[in-house]
Ligand SMILES: Nc1ncnc2c1ncn2[C@@H]1O[C@H](COP(=O)(O)OP(=O)(O)O)[C@@H](O)[C@H]1O
């Protein structure tokens with residue numbers, strides 16, 4: 641039977657390329673399409689946590705789970721929006737690189753921590769927001785994942801940056817995680833006026849072919865304003881160019897990564913469709929309690945608890 645939950649790491653060793661913005665808005669757009677989503681914020685800066693309207697809270701992150709101090713269902717938090725849950729980040733995660741660097745299971749630690757949630761089948765997508773370095777947290781995230789999505793900016797030396805991360809993916813594929821897939825590359829903060837942008841996009845498309853998402857995300861001021869409101873731009877300003885692009889991107893992503901809904905093979909839906917703008921109302925929530933229960937049940941019985949959407 642095909643596994644239903646897909647674990648996708650959103651990664652790039654470079655900071656400021658739009659990883660967190662992509663995590664937050666992809667997750668939001670997927671949840672609006674009734675996919676059950678869990679975001680795991682692995683960057684101690686906690687921008688995904690804040691961007692989804694939560695505060696940092698000591699002891700509420702993957703950190704105590706990695707230490708074996710808490711079961712994972714204790715750190716899964718609901719957001720204000722239906723189908724959208726998060727394991728927040730906290731400052732302590734900053735120590736993880738040093739602290740866990742010598743652990744024997746350091747490569748598998750995130751995979752092992754996520755296993756009960758993964759096996760519960762409670763989520764369609766688990767999306768990991770990786771810190772900007774090729775350190776142990778990012779490596780362990782890639783080991784835990786089915787696919788890696790790389791956001792990049794179309795700028796000078798983009799190919800060099802891609803070579804670094806695709807090299808890491810290849811090494812992990814050849815060792816600890818043979819099923820790791822390059823999910824795709826998405827261009828962020830695109831300035832379509834610039835000739836360099838077009839040249840770089842063409843070079844990357846020539847090299848990576850259909851691994852490059854058709855949808856690109858334009859630079860848009862609404863996107864950069866949304867985090868201070870603790871609301872993804874796809875909910876805050878659904879008609880803005882940035883929001884429309886992230887919604888179109890989510891359609892393309894779902895088509896390429898079907899889960900229980902068995903998304904149709906078409907790539908894009910008219911992004912102006914009103915329904916796509918509305919976060920799902922609370923009564924069809926994958927309520928956080930149910931998620932916690934499903935996860936707890938499955939870790940107890942190791943059964944795949946079917947979760948209603
Ligand atoms: N499409 C966009 N248009 C305008 N600003 C953006 C866009 N995407 C990201 N930003 C801004 O760029 C900065 C870096 O983005 P972020 O997602 O935090 O990158 P990363 O997680 O890779 O470090 C943030 O201030 C963010 O608000």
Ligand SMILES: [Mg+2]
Nearest residue numbers: 659660683687
């Ligand atoms: Mg980030």
